[in-house]
Amino acid sequence: MLHRLPSLLPRRPPPRLPSPRPERQRSPMSDITHAVQDEVAPAKPYSYDLVPYESQPFSQSEPDQVAAMARLFGLSPVPPEKARVLELGCSAGGNIIPLAARYPGMQVTGIELSRVEVDQGLEVIKGLGLTNITIRQADILDVLKEENQYDYIIAHGVFSWVPEVVQEAILQICGRQLSGDGVAYISYNVYPGWKMREVIREMMLFHAGNLTDPKVKLQQGRAILDYARKINNGDSAFGKLLAQEAELVMKANDYYLFHDHMEENNRPCYFKDFAARSSKYGVVYLGEASLVDMAPQRFGGDIAQTLAMLSNGNILATEQYMDMFTNRMFRQTLLVKEALMPRINRAVSDKSVRHLHFTSELSRGTALDGALGVFNDRQGRVLTVREPVMLAVADALIQHAPFTTSVEDVLALLRSRGVAAERSDEALIEAIGAQFITLLLQGMVKTRYSRKTAVPVSDKPVAFGPARFAAAKGQRVVPNTFHGISALNDVQSALLAKMDGTNTVSEVEASLLARFTQGEFNASRDGSVITDPPVVADVVKNVTANALADFSRGGLLAA
Template identity: 35%
Template sequence: MNQVQQSYDRTPYLSMAYTESSIYKLEAIATFLGLKPASIEQARILEIGCAFGGNLIPMALANPDSEFIGIDISATQINHGKKIIQELGIKNIKLIQQDILNLAGSFRNATTPPPQLSIFQTKFDYIITHGVYSWVPDDVKNAILFLSAKLLKPTGLAYISYNTYPGWKQQDIIRDLMNYASRDTTNDSRKLSLAKKVLKTYAKSMLQSDDAYRQKSFHPLLNETIESVLNNNNDSYILHEYLEEYNDPCYFTDFVTQARKYGLEYLIDALMIPTYVTFTNDFGHLDRIEKEQYGDFLCNRNFRASILTHPSNIPTTNQSLNLHFAHTDLDKLEFFGSFIIKDDHITNAAGTSKHPKSYATLAQELTAHYPNTITLKYLIDKYPEKKKEFYQQIACLISYSVIGFLKHKLETFDYEKGNVRLKPRYIKYFDYFARNENPFICLSNLLNNNVKLNASQAKFALMFDGINSKQDIINAAKKFMLDTKQYFIITRQDGSKYTITDPVEMDKTCNIFITEIMDTLKNHYFFEKF
């Protein structure tokens, strides 16, 4: 583990929030499957491999009565994360520098942890391990599973993400190429430079090769991976994903087998797509784990975010896991989504999922309210004749990850001076991003969706305090530009650029700039009435 610690101390990983690991999502999935998870409003949450705490902070801000514990082997990341949390004034997060192997050893060798680890005496409702399992040696993998079982409450959920075969086979080739090209240096910056250089050379040579050669090679698949690496501006991600000593993908069934050794059972994936639904009845005799594995082969899946629980919880979910969902469980949930309705079908806003025109009423209602949530009760009260099909359609859309769902109502508000404001608990959060051009954590909403606002935008976001009018904020933006000579630069269609200094254009551009910030705050649930 020393090598892992040194790597993350030397090149800290940007601490992002991950939507799949959101406790809102975990709670909703468990409810959807018929379980009775702990309310996220009063829960204990542990994250293994928390880095600077960027994944925990948005959830802690939204749930002040819950307790969040994060552990990480990197002292550099933990110490800086503590400073960030202190700056933000968050009282319900504790970050601890801890070797997972030592923590597991403490529990294996004693019935209760030593006094310095008493914080782990009370078990957890949710345990999150994102971006760790595939990047550590086998003894650490086993420690993660051991602790997930040992520290999990009877109705608790453990989330573990990992890279999977067969999809990672092609990425292994690129990883091997990058490591081979940078084998003679231990300097991270130099390794990254050499690795990117060889990828650019490889991509260029493939473009210059003849069609016959390309057709016989892995060219399309490899180029897809190469482009994703070269287009990624997050150097810390590339270093730890492709140039780290450990990156050990596995087959899904091997992960399940290993989890069972420690008394954990696979429930479902947080990505919620049961890949086996695409199979014909020829596979009906297989159990769901085998079907999932065949689905991974079919989809060339390279990543999973699996939810585990104690085996005693599985019988409760059997019907749901076979795609037969109880109406009473769906009645407990709130739904949100956006769709495009065409003449003969509907698609989700991203265009990745297509459904028949019979879904039009449901799609229209979801889209009209988005990003607010609606319930099945609302739909059935308005369209009682469609009750049966609404239940079927909602279950289908959830199964294919086309709509979001949770147990809590989400509501947005249009900004209005004297009536609507930025929620006070987010003031220090936005102030952190306003003061840091290169923050160690990512700005995210309560659902752990990353929010794209830079330091300048975060600064003006703070002005939506219910005291300033929108026009006041526009005027402040214009004054800032004039005082600092930091003008908007526009790119024309021909690629040329020009600086906006004309007063009329400046007013118009400042209006657009502030409106975009306002809409972002609204659509990510940062506003409240007061």
């Protein structure tokens, strides 16, 4: 007996359209052909106007991280603080407005087709008074006509979700408008991982793809997937796939699910085809945004040696084999001009990391007999240290976290401990570099181009502009100077919004106390509400001091 879910609606057939007129003749272009489409129906509203994408920083696309990877492989990228940056499909500018705020010498351009999202971004830019960033409504195809040069080109969450003609345009823009030492970052869905996910997407589109109301479309997409999951055996391969996807979909935000699974365009490809297409326009594969995504060593055993044998040393073949062996779904690829190929050196050594900076999320774990130290990361991995150089590396990373540490920092720590006093600085630098590479290949550290240190709390603290603007708008998730996001509670948001450099710490504290006094916030201790004014004032004083310390450590203060 077939049980119908109450929320599951019958599939709506597609609308019938008038027959198209005969196709007009059109002349070919040298590199790319613009498709001429006759009007057969009124233009549909742009999906990103109907459901705007939540615009946030993406750390992997940040020029500082991209530059670090380029430098790691022997290139000389333009320093981010004076770079020219283009983002294609920039949404409301959440990925580039923080860059413009951090780097006054950077020139930033964003291109976005959605008028709604462009207007949202322009409101933030105006509110922050930024003059080094422009966001404009334009089609990516129109950018082909321009002759600007950029040191970093970003296309995050765009390539797989546009027609093939626009994909070709993105690659051609990289070929034409990337500067000599420039680096492009492009993220995209890949096979074979997306082969299985396509089954889920096609089921959702078949059932709900002809619905016009985004909310109903999303609800029905989720409903049909949940129904299919319930009627399939969870022990079968398909049942397990459905269970995994259902868990992902049920947790996904509406904007993500709508644009990632239910857009008209979602065109995964094999990595080998992406590399071949990009080379047509004079840009070639440099690597991925993170070294760990290129490192077969992390799988253990003899996998690295087997891949080297199978690919005969060809990096493109190695990467394609890795996708097939790991069922990879998503890539974050870096491209450079073909002329840079002779300078690329992927044989990473201690010399490759000497001038880079590193961050990690390591914490100290439970000690083991015979080990100098045990450390854990947020993925649950364990680093057991049995020699003093790696111990100093791990200790320096924790000491400086969440900010950066360097080879020089670790060398200074070793010297202060009197460790290996008989070894020269050069010998220790080589050993330190080798340990950083080990951690990079395991994904336990991230590399940065520039040094980053904490901004101390001043008498008139200044919050990071985009974070302060977002907090003042009532947002509780705000961008930080790590090119990530921070979650705030109501009290933290109220404090951050007041930190514009004109108020002293005492004045910020007084404004918060007034809101407690007016009943907007309540102070409590051991579950009981505190009403005694001197005690409330003391609580507010401590809350303010703790929040300022958190803001300094969390990258929410500006110099």
